[in-house]
Amino acid sequence: METLNLRREVRQFLEDELSTGSFRPRCNAWLEGFDPVFSRKLGEHKWLGMTWPKKYGGGERSGLERFTVLEELLAAGAPVAAHWMAERQTGPALLRFGSEQQRQRFLPDIAKGECHFSIGMSEPDSGSDLASVRTVAESTSGGWLVSGTKVWTSHASRTQFMMTLCRTSKNPDDRHQGLSQIIVDLRSPGVEVRPIASMGGSSHFAEVILDSVFARDEMLLGTEGSGWEQVNAELAYERSGPERFLSTFPLLNAMEKTLQDLEDDYERVRLGSLIASLWTLRTMSKGIARQLEIGANPRVDATMVKDLGTMFENDVVDLAGQLTSGSLTAGAPNEFEQFYAQSVIASPGFTLRGGTTEILRNIIAKELEQ
Amino acid sequence: MTEEQDLLSATTRDILTVPNTSDSQVDAMWPSTTWTALDRAGLTSVGFADPRGGSGGTLGDVATLVFEVGRSHSKVPLPETVMFSSWLSAEANWAWSGGAETVCIADGDELEIRRIGERLYLNGSVASVPWARAAERVTLVANVDGDTTLIALKPEEFKVQFGENLAGEPRDTLILESILGPQRCHRSEMDIELVRLRGALMRAVASVGAMCAIFELTSKFVNQREQFGRPIEKFQAVQHLLARLGEEVSASTSCVSAAVGAVERGTGTFEAMCAIVKASQSATLISRIAHQVHGAIGTTTEYPLHLFTRRLWCWKSEYGSEAMWGRAISNHVRNQSDDASLWSVLTDNG
Numbered sequence: 165m166e167t168l169n170l171r172r173e174v175r176q177f178l179e180d181e182l183s184t185g186s187f188r189p190r191c192n193a194w195l196e197g198f199d200p201v202f203s204r205k206l207g208e209h210k211w212l213g214m215t216w217p218k219k220y221g222g223g224e225r226s227g228l229e230r231f232t233v234l235e236e237l238l239a240a241g242a243p244v245a246a247h248w249m250a251e252r253q254t255g256p257a258l259l260r261f262g263s264e265q266q267r268q269r270f271l272p273d274i275a276k277g278e279c280h281f282s283i284g285m286s287e288p289d290s291g292s293d294l295a296s297v298r299t300v301a302e303s304t305s306g307g308w309l310v311s312g313t314k315v316w317t318s319h320a321s322r323t324q325f326m327m328t329l330c331r332t333s334k335n336p337d338d339r340h341q342g343l344s345q346i347i348v349d350l351r352s353p354g355v356e357v358r359p360i361a362s363m364g365g366s367s368h369f370a371e372v373i374l375d376s377v378f379a380r381d382e383m384l385l386g387t388e389g390s391g392w393e394q395v396n397a398e399l400a401y402e403r404s405g406p407e408r409f410l411s412t413f414p415l416l417n418a419m420e421k422t423l424q425d426l427e428d429d430y431e432r433v434r435l436g437s438l439i440a441s442l443w444t445l446r447t448m449s450k451g452i453a454r455q456l457e458i459g460a461n462p463r464v465d466a467t468m469v470k471d472l473g474t475m476f477e478n479d480v481v482d483l484a485g486q487l488t489s490g491s492l493t494a495g496a497p498n499e500f501e502q503f504y505a506q507s508v509i510a511s512p513g514f515t516l517r518g519g520t521t522e523i524l525r526n527i528i529a530k531e532l533e534q
Numbered sequence: 535m536t537e538e539q540d541l542l543s544a545t546t547r548d549i550l551t552v553p554n555t556s557d558s559q560v561d562a563m564w565p566s567t568t569w570t571a572l573d574r575a576g577l578t579s580v581g582f583a584d585p586r587g588g589s590g591g592t593l594g595d596v597a598t599l600v601f602e603v604g605r606s607h608s609k610v611p612l613p614e615t616v617m618f619s620s621w622l623s624a625e626a627n628w629a630w631s632g633g634a635e636t637v638c639i640a641d642g643d644e645l646e647i648r649r650i651g652e653r654l655y656l657n658g659s660v661a662s663v664p665w666a667r668a669a670e671r672v673t674l675v676a677n678v679d680g681d682t683t684l685i686a687l688k689p690e691e692f693k694v695q696f697g698e699n700l701a702g703e704p705r706d707t708l709i710l711e712s713i714l715g716p717q718r719c720h721r722s723e724m725d726i727e728l729v730r731l732r733g734a735l736m737r738a739v740a741s742v743g744a745m746c747a748i749f750e751l752t753s754k755f756v757n758q759r760e761q762f763g764r765p766i767e768k769f770q771a772v773q774h775l776l777a778r779l780g781e782e783v784s785a786s787t788s789c790v791s792a793a794v795g796a797v798e799r800g801t802g803t804f805e806a807m808c809a810i811v812k813a814s815q816s817a818t819l820i821s822r823i824a825h826q827v828h829g830a831i832g833t834t835t836e837y838p839l840h841l842f843t844r845r846l847w848c849w850k851s852e853y854g855s856e857a858m859w860g861r862a863i864s865n866h867v868r869n870q871s872d873d874a875s876l877w878s879v880l881t882d883n884g
Contacts, residue, residue: 167884239877413877420876424868429861436860439867440811443804443880444789451788468781522774529773532753532780 167232174236177209181242189241189414189499191506194407195517196366197243198319200280206237206244207277212251215457216259221272227457231406231450238410239417241503245319245368250274250281252405253398254327257345261386261394266347270325284314284328284348284372285395292523295339295392299330299374301346307380308332310348313373316517320370321357326350328374329395332388343391347383348374364509365494397461402518404452404466409445409473411514412480415503416442419484422500434483441476445469464531471524474514481507539598545575546599550606564668565610569634572612581619582630593620593798597739597791604743607841609703611636611665617736618729622673626684626720633670638663639730639853640674640685645710647678647685652716654678654685659695659709662852666706667694675729682729684720687712701844728803734853735793735806738813741849742790744842745783745816748824751839752779755828772827779823782816789813801883807863814856817846 181187181202190197206212214230216222237244255274258267273279290296299312310330320326326348333342350357354377360369386394416438423431448469455462484504494509496502515521535543549571572578581596582588600613614636622628622637638660640647645658656674666672672692674685692710699705756767756776766772786809793809796802821843825832832839850856867879 171881235881417876420864420867423864432864433857433860436807436863436865437811437815437856439863439876439880440789440808440860441815443808444785444812446880447792448785448788464780465784468784471777472781472785525774525777526770528777528780529767532776533757533767 167229170229171232171236173209174211174233177205178236178240178242181205182240187243190243191241191414191503192411192510192513193241193414194238194244194248194411195318195513196245196368196506196510197241198245198322198368199243200246200277200322202243203247203277203280205277206247207275210275212247212277213255213271213275216255216271216275220259220267221275227453228450231453235406235410235446238406239413241414246280246322247274247277248407249283249318249323250279253283253402254281254325256401257327257385257394257398260397261345261390263382265382266385270347279325280319280323282317282320282323282326282350282370282372284317284320284326286314286316288313288315288371292520294329294395295343297329297331297343299328301328301330301332301344301379303332304378307378308346308384309376310346310374310379311376313371315360315369315371317370317372318368320350320372321359324350326372327385329391332391340392341389343395344388345385345391345394346379347385348377348379349383352377352379354378362509364506399519400452400456400461400463400466403470403524404449404456404462406446406449408470408518409442409449409476411510412477412503412507413442415484415500415507416480418500418503419480419487422487431483431487438476438480438483441472441479445473445476448472464528467519467524467527467531470518471521471528474521477507477514478511481511484508535598536594539595542577542580542595542598543602546572546577546602547606549575549577550602550608550610565608568608568610572610578612578615578634579619579630581616581623582628583620583623587632588619588623588630591620594794596620597736597794600736600739601743604740604845605747607744607747607838607845611668611704613736613740614664614669618673618732621724621729621732622684625722625724628673628684628686628720631671634665634668635671635673636663636665636669637673637675637729637733639726639733640676641726645674645676647676649679650713654683654714654719655712656685656714657711659707661707662697662699662705663708664706665704666692666708667696667704672708675726677726678719678721682722682724682726684722685714686718686720687714699848701841701848703845703848730853731803731806731810732797734810734859735790735797737849737852738786738790738810739794741813741817741846742783742786744845744849745786745820748820748839748842748846749779749783751842752776752824752827759829766827775823775827779820779827782819782823786813786816796883799883804863804866804879805883807859807866810854811856811859811863814850814859817850821846 210223211233213222214225301308301310328346328348331342332344354375356373358371359367361367452462494505576589579588580591584590596616611634615634618637640660648655672687691712692708695707697705759766789809789812793805796805831837867876
């Protein structure tokens with residue numbers, strides 16, 4: 165119950181924000197709700213980088229406390245996309261592999277909600293087969309010259325930095341060992357960002373073309389050639405969080421309210437079954453947060469949560485789809501239909517981002533066989 | 535699990551894996567060797583309070599035993615004896631009967647219960663009572679004139695018509711006509727639905743045991759069975775089935791164990807309902823996947839898979855259907871006070 169007061173504080177904050185109209189709840193908000201002003205407010209409340217050391221702007225609070233804040237924000241459909249990747253992924257990576265200088269430079273600003281990162285992994289020819297990336301970084305005086313193309317890089321036109329997975333070895337047999345992670349300043353000369361329009365009308369996706377972009381030596385994360393291990397270490401954080409099953413929570417909540425007045429039995433049975441799945445996922449995800457805190461690396465469990473979680477998100481959309489009648493528009497008059505429209509159009513992405521279902525199941529099967 | 539529960543689990547496992555738990559009719563009548571061993575180890579009275587002749591223990595301890603019975607497909611009335619023990623001890627202050635017990639909710643039309651002064655008149659039958667044939671005490675839970683009432687029956691007070699479920703487990707019909715004195719009937723404040731909930735949760739616990747066993751069998755099978763010149767685990771289609779199976783086992787394990795913890799802390803109604811529904815969904819998926827992976831051999835009596843899948847199919851409905859519990863979850867959320875939302879129900883207990 166140590167999180168009870170914190171939960172109340174976050175709920176009060178969200179209620180206040182809603183009443184002043186500072187945001188409109190939406191589904192998939194951790195990817196599509198980009199709002200730097202909102203992120204800064206969370207920073208002011210010390211709700212970003214909560215588990216990090218105080219000397220880097222963190223709060224030295226528990227993983228469970230951070231989990232509480234995350235799930236409250238997600239359940240409310242709050243716009244948390246601006247800081248999401250930096251807080252979830254870049255921060256822990258810097259703490260684990262970064263130099264002292266890098267930590268001091270980036271972590272306090274990430275915790276303030278002012279420094280935003282994109283994740284530069286996928287490329288036009290490297291989707292699930294991440295080790296095939298071709299972006300190269302060539303050593304030059306005082307740093308690196310990075311060239312290549314990254315794609316599906318969310319919000320690259322609005323973030324300052326991109327954690328870039330690239331090849332630092334020219335040996336073609338060095339598939340895994342030749343990879344490194346370099347922080348690229350997206351305002352550097354040679355960077356071109358082209359937004360990619362999604363079918364739902366949003367344009368968080370971007371293509372980032374790097375043409376001999378200079379990054380100083382100290383922008384290399386960890387050690388040269390360790391990019392593959394470093395990227396894999398992030399995965400437990402990336403895959404097990406509550407965003408993997410709460411993307412459609414505003415829709416589920418609206419559906420629950422809608423169904424309260426309905427005596428239709430089938431829908432209420434299905435709703436109960438979805439709630440059971442959600443409670444199960446939350447139990448699993450919290451268990452992983454606890455394990456991460458004691459230094460374990462629950463890779464398989466995290467992968468399972470992502471697969472089960474995204475299936476659940478789609479189940480929510482499916483039931484909502486069965487209940488929807490009439491013309492479907494993004495500007496639907498009631499919340500339920502708005503959330504449904506947002507979710508259904510975003511739903512193909514649920515089981516693609518952060519590792520496709522098929523890749524996840526390969527990983528799970530391999531680990532289970534051992 | 536606590537250290538004590540680790541020990542409980544190991545002891546139970548040792549006894550239950552002694553190969554006298556076959557599917558034969560003789561053993562199905564009364565597995566006396568196994569029972570005696572369990573009894574000697576003090577396991578048959580876990581959950582009954584110590585001063586009342588039992589071994590004591592929490593619901594978590596009881597769940598440990600029930601899980602092991604599920605994992606070992608033992609045909610023994612241990613779950614029936616202990617799954618309501620802590621509740622009977624606390625609620626009715628009943629001592630352990632000294633033998634196997636069974637509890638059943640008598641809400642069918644076939645049994646007439648009438649109050650005659652301080653006494654109860656019972657006439658009719660109760661179907662599908664687990665292990666009535668072996669019970670030293672059968673506890674009927676019934677609604678008598680609006681009061682939940684626990685009625686304790688001795689073996690000489692009823693006749694038993696043998697029956698079994700699709701998994702070959704004893705599910706007997708009680709036939710009775712008796713008049714019982716007040717000392718045998720206990721009026722309780724407890725809602726009968728909570729008894730059903732406890733029963734369904736304990737069946738979910740046993741199911742998780744069976745799911746773990748199915749997972750072990752299936753992983754071994756895909757590694758040994760060769761087709762097209764290699765073990766079938768090398769095929770991606772099979773790997774993905776195995777991954778789904780592992781996910782369901784993991785999900786049900788997590789939620790059932792969290793629900794048992796919540797019930798033990800006295801807050802677990804919502805959690806238990808969720809765990810029951812999730813375990814029921816998993817039971818269906820796991821049985822389907824495991825049989826698909828095994829091929830025809832999995833459907834035969836000579837291969838042990840059926841010992842677990844048949845139980846999963848039976849256990850998921852014994853204390854109410856998946857649909858009933860799903861509806862109950864929806865109603866639970868709807869019945870909250872006005873300012874409570876679905877989200878607060880989900881997060882109320884931490």
